[in-house]
Amino acid sequence: MSQKKFSAPGSHELIKRPEAKKTVVQDKTYFLQVREHPWLSLTSFIVILLAWEFVSRRGWFPPLFLPAPSAILLEGWTMLKTGLIFKHVLASLSRILLGFLIACTFGVAVGILIGFFSIPEAVGNPLIAATFPIPKIAILPLLILWLGIGEPPKVAVIALGVFFPMVINVYTGVKNVDPLLIKAALSLGSNRTRIIKKVILPAVLPMVFAGMKLGIGIALLLVVAAEMVAADAGIGFMILTAADLMETKKLMVGLITLSLLGIFFNWLFQKLEHLFIPWKQ
């Protein structure tokens, strides 16, 4: 019979070959596993701050160049109490928000238009390709010439800066919509306008958020630059005047405010993304 051929499961363990070399198989992907070090992130941050504090207190650097973190914090607290900082943050925020809103509206609209229809694409694509590479801050003098020195040129330069990443993202998003979904919608009775509303828009929503995240960084950059050119309020103005008056602590508070604003906006967009795109895990 064939009993010898088919041994019972596990019986190979019984075969003892002491002379054979044994190699244990290793997991070759081990280094790819994501290991999180939450404590390391926090402690290193604190250690750097403490080192900074130590260096400043020992007087290795004059406080005019490098004030201690504690001194900066104290200055920030005073500015909070007097309400001085709110004036500047509010001025900058209102410019960012207005410019950002204009840019998002036009960016999404133009992106869908040139992504979906061939004639706007033929007209718009070379225009965008030609204007996109210009650093937006270089356009500011022209905008001031056109719009005066008040709020409009500042808002406009932010709107311009955010418009481009938005329009390019949305355009790419429209181009990458699965044509099968459009076919499915057509066969279910949608017409072209309905397809834009019910297929294209939800499909590009993740790209809109990607554009917003890129855009907010650009908006922060441009608002500061614009306020340094001509303004009487705003974080950029505050930083510049602090530097002129050698108020290094105040200058540092401005930088920290910008960092906090950036972190806040990232957090906000993350939350909004989860809220508006529940179909992505």
Added chain:
Amino acid sequence: MRVLIDHISKTYTDRKGGRTEALQDVNFAIEENEFVVVVGPSGCGKTTLLNIIGGLLRPSSGRVIIEGGRLDSKPHTAIVFQDFALFPWRTVLKNIVYGLEEQGLGRSEQLEIARKYVTMVGLQGFENKYPHQLSGGMKQRVAIARALATDPWLLMMDEPFSALDAQTRILMQYEVSRIWEETHKSFLYITHHIQEAVFLGDRVVVLSRRPGKILDIVRIDLPRPRTEKLVNEKTYFEYVNLIWGYVKDQAKEALEEMA
């Protein structure tokens, strides 16, 4: 009502001017409440044919005529695509009501119809899941329910189960057979799977490989409702062998061409 596929040919021209003939003079009709299966080797223009009938592609010559078409605003045809084509941002129930929204039905009416088809395809309890949370078989059920909910006269399915595993596929074949019995609609079912074609069809249209021509239209005289027992019957095998005879040479040629 019936659909006449009237001498359809389709030639694709690529950017360099190269021409590929996908379909050549395909001519047949789909009768009321009939289950027609189109079978053929890969690359025989099956999907092209389905897109032309569904109004998603223009034929190079010939036309598709709907005789005695409906007078209401509902579509004549609905398609179940090979890759499901579910809207990822819509839940199961929202996917199913899509076509009903386009028909302008009221909210409560939409839900009532959708619930009926959720039950028919066995998706109860999954109404509020997103497509990415479903298995392949579940997704295809949603696609079938979505197409049926529009109340089409002709339901077309493009290799609907090719992405499923063999076991799920067999179960889904039974499901389709049952749904066809329940709905009294005309079905046009596209597959390269011969057993599936014989199991499901009233008639099987056998296409040659590119350019797709009709080799034969085989009438399947097997009792309805079709059940598991059928696949053990002699006549079933005879039909399978007959169609395999047609397809075999085509498939061989294709294989040799690839090598």
